[in-house]
Amino acid sequence: MDWNVIARNLGFMAGGLVLTFQLAALAIGGGLLLGILLGLCRVSSVSWIYYPSTAYVHFFRSQPLILVIFWFYFLVPILVGRPLGAFPSTVVAFICFEAAYFAEIVRGGLQSVSRGQTMAAYACGLRYSQVQLHVVIPQALRNMVPALTTQAVVIFQDTSLAYVIGLREFLRRVNLVDTREVRSVELYCFAGLVYLVLCSMGSILARRLEQRRGAAPA
Numbered sequence: 001m002d003w004n005v006i007a008r009n010l011g012f013m014a015g016g017l018v019l020t021f022q023l024a025a026l027a028i029g030g031g032l033l034l035g036i037l038l039g040l041c042r043v044s045s046v047s048w049i050y051y052p053s054t055a056y057v058h059f060f061r062s063q064p065l066i067l068v069i070f071w072f073y074f075l076v077p078i079l080v081g082r083p084l085g086a087f088p089s090t091v092v093a094f095i096c097f098e099a100a101y102f103a104e105i106v107r108g109g110l111q112s113v114s115r116g117q118t119m120a121a122y123a124c125g126l127r128y129s130q131v132q133l134h135v136v137i138p139q140a141l142r143n144m145v146p147a148l149t150t151q152a153v154v155i156f157q158d159t160s161l162a163y164v165i166g167l168r169e170f171l172r173r174v175n176l177v178d179t180r181e182v183r184s185v186e187l188y189c190f191a192g193l194v195y196l197v198l199c200s201m202g203s204i205l206a207r208r209l210e211q212r213r214g215a216a217p218a
Contacts, residue, residue, distance in 0.1 A: 005183040006190050016173030017194070023087070023169060024156045027094035031155070032148070034095060035102025040132075042107040053103070060100035066161050069093045073165045086167040098155055105151060109144035110136060146210040153202035157195065170194070 006013075041053035060068070072093040077083045084092070113136050121131045163172040174191045178184050 001183075001186055003186055005177070005181050005186050009177045009181070013170065013173050013177060016168055016170040019087075019168065020156070020159045020170040023090060023094065023159045023162065023167075024152070026091045027098055027155050027159070028152050030091070030095035031098030032102050034099035036106050038099055038103035039106025039110060042103060043110050057100045057103050060097050061104075063097070065093075065097050065158055066164060068097045069161060069165060072096075086162070086165050089165065090162045090167055094155065094158075098151070101151055102148070105144055105147045106140070108147075109140035112143045113139045146206050149202060149206035149209055153199050153206065156202065157199060 038053045038057060041049045042057065044050050044053075069090060072084065073086065073089040076089070076092075117135055117139075118131060121135045126134070159169055160171040162169050163175065166172070168176070171191060174187050178187045181187070
């Protein structure tokens with residue numbers, strides 16, 4: 001085995017890892033913002049708000065992510081009349097897809113806050129927006145953090161699917177190096193080790209946040 005193949009191509013592969021982090025960060029940030037909005041809509045008692053958001057969540061949760069990536073890369077350019085490019089297409093696909101999963105996490109977090117506290121806040125004269133901002137959301141966020149962290153780890157893993165449209169993220173660059181060097185064992189073991197280390201760090205963080213939440217006073 002020639003493990004020097006990793007050292008020779010480390011810079012090239014590191015560039016792909018940077019792109020992977022960029023994609024994951026945009027997907028998490030954008031997906032979370034849209035997911036919070038959808039989550040709030042999912043607990044709304046207004047039918048014209050509840051049903052469209054519910055349909056959105058169920059639709060995207062029923063689709064494979066790779067199919068959604070294909071839609072935004074091949075279909076959307078036909079509809080808008082111009083190509084979006086591999087990276088923008090992937091970012092939009094991830095945001096739209098992951099927002100559906102974040103929305104369910106947000107919905108569960110909001111519903112975990114006892115109704116008694118909400119009623120007490122209304123009894124004190126607070127408006128709906130004030131109740132949500134000062135009472136419900138802060139408590140819900142504490143309950144959501146472990147699940148949000150776990151979902152972020154999943155998103156990082158899923159960025160490897162961007163290779164299907166030629167985006168040169170980390171795993172795609174490993175594949176390109178393997179095509180040239182023909183050192184599959186060394187390169188894919190290295191890629192697996194990188195994912196193992198980074199995802200394990202995320203999982204440990206999620207577990208510690210869960211333990212901290214459990215130890216926090218009610």
